[in-house]
Amino acid sequence: MAQDSQAQALLRDLGSWFWRLVPANPILVRVVHAGGRRKLHLWIRVGYLLFLAPLVVISVLLMQAGESSLTDLAKNATRVFEWVSVLQLLMVSVLAPVFAAGAITQEKDSQTYDILLSTPLTNGQIVLGSLLSRLYFIFMLLASGIPLFCIMMVYGGVTGREIALSTALAASTALITGSAAIAISVMKIGTGRTVFTFYLAIALYLIVTYILGTWSGLAAPEAQPAPGQFARMSWLAAFHPFLALWVSLGHTPAPSFGAVAHHGFPGSYLLAYPQYCFMVMTILSSLALVTLSLLFVRRAAKVGEMTLVRRLTDRLHLSHHGGEQKRAPRRVWHNPISWREAVTGAAAGGGSLTRYLTLGVGLLAALVLLIFYAQGGMTTLEARAWVFGAVVVELLIVLFIATATAATSMTREKESNTLELLLSTPLTSRHIISGKIVGLVVAAGPMLVVPYLTVLLFILFDLASGRARGKAGAVVNWEALFTMPILFVAFTAFVCMVGLQNSIKNKKTLTAVFTSMGVVLLVFVLAGSCAFAIQTGDTPELAAALWPMTPLTASYIVIDPAKVLSDLGSTISTEALSTCRKISFIASLCSAAIYWFIGWIMLKSMVRNFEMIIRKQSA
Secondary structure, three states, rough: OOHHHHHHHHHHHHHHHHHHHHOOOHHHHHHHHHOOOOOHHHHHHHHHHHHHHHHHHHHHHHHHHHHOOHHHHHHHHHHHHHHHHHHHHHHHHHHHHHHHHHHHHHHOOOHHHHHHHHOOOHHHHHHEEEEEHHHHHHHHHHHHHHHHHHHHHEEEOHHHHHHHHHHHHHHHEEEEEHHHHHHHHHOOOOOHHHHHHHHHHHHHHHHHHHHHHHHHEEEOOOOOOOOOOOOOOOOHHHHOOHHHHHHHHHHOOOOOOOOHHHOOOHHHHHOOOOHHHHHHHHHHHHHHHHHHHOOOOOHHOOOOOOOHHHHHHHHHHHHHHOOOOOOOOOOOOOOHHHHHHOOOOOOOOHHHHHHHHHHHHHHHHHHHHHHHHOOOOOOHHHHHHHHHOOOHHHHHHHHHHHHHHHHOHHHHHHHHOOOHHOOOOOOHHHHHHHHHHHHHHHHHHHHHHHHHHHHHHHHHHHHHHHHHHHOOOOOOOOOHHHHHHHHHHHHHHOOOOOOOOHHHHOOOOHHHHHHHHHHHHHHHHHHHHHHOOOOOOOHHHHHHHHHHHOOHHHHHHHHHHHHHHHHHOOOOOHHHHHHHHHHHHHHHHHHHHHHHHHHHHHHHHHHHHHEEEHHHOOO
């Protein structure tokens, strides 16, 4: 009897502990209860459904418009489900780190983190409450999309298993990104630089791993392509949500377990069940990250205290300088604001380490591609495709960092209370704004050099080896050396203008960053849609004139104009291709001039309204 009572007491204590840890977690209850009543969260849910629902409804109406057989309806339903699943996973990959990273940073920005640590809440309650309260909204978005998926089941071609796998992959992706964001926020107390570096790391991982997953060299030898397809499942499918989703949808079928059993554990499971392995690994990784975060919750409060390592480094530093700390004088530019932004790496996301690490990795990737191309490991067409992919990835990274850096440029001054010092100097509004812009563009310079050097290496190699005069031609045409820097600098200056404008108008860093990202994405998507909407089958010259308007299409038309026009339905002769290259060259200069003109208008507007906006925010 005594043992039974002890066991019951132990179970009761465990149940009470778990109840306070998750269901009755004060942070979880507070955030969910308060967030559920906020209009912002309501509009996020409404916007999410308004984005998916019309897509599904319009697709269903289009499927029913024609006289189609049941087989055609099933195929169309499958295609619609695939696109909606990809969009859902993409939105989750963007929204999950946004919601999760703001959990700890919000406490830090409002200076309530130390108060939170002084409460009776345990480390587990703080970490799990912050994580689950943010992921709750993501999971509710996923749950709200399930009825839309079920509509596709009416037409056949979509099974409940595919819907469950699609939703589970999105939920596991949200879990791992949220856990990583919470861990980084706790370890660094959520500094802005750390958060934006995390976003960059997520984007890099998704893009680079997906590109490597499409490489035939990493395809599993036992995997066979789907009927009518050429792509095979990659070894990386178990480590990437989108590659795992393609396996679940049947685009790249996984081999049977018996065919890969000779690989042993865990290789056989990674090849036979990549979607399930991805979910298991994300859950285990999330548990590890949460456990690691528990060790740093209270330790973060000790920042600034003298530790043994700090004492040793301080003594070594002092002894090296003869007992006196010294720093070599630095020469400041004519505009100290531009010098501060460009040289000191003051803005979040614009540190010198990030810039030069990007430069080193990009040059290393370019050299590897060039070596493969020189040794005959890839054809000219394959090398051109890889160069285009590398240039696009590097350019998107630069634009992302430039936008985030510009969006934090003024909010950082407001949050650190240095804006008053800046306004007390003899610098005018024009000096401050123009200095910020020049400094931000110059800071992005080392990263902009990466795609340019990538193209330059291939052009020089083709000229030196004589391949440029061969039948296949050069990998990249020579005019790219002139159009690329002009276009890329114009794009970078434009996103810096947008970021700085939102940084002036908003008080909070996260609000400024995500507003800037949304504006930049909207402008580029609209401009790119206009280029894609043009019927280029009869007018390839018009396509060559419109494609340099966005970073993605501009990189494509500059690096591979022949493939662009042939993919869009044109039959291009040598003479017509030469004409289109000339038109594209002129259009690139005009596109850069348009973006510079828009930036000049934005600059005048910022200078004119700067003092009025700052006074309103200070009131």
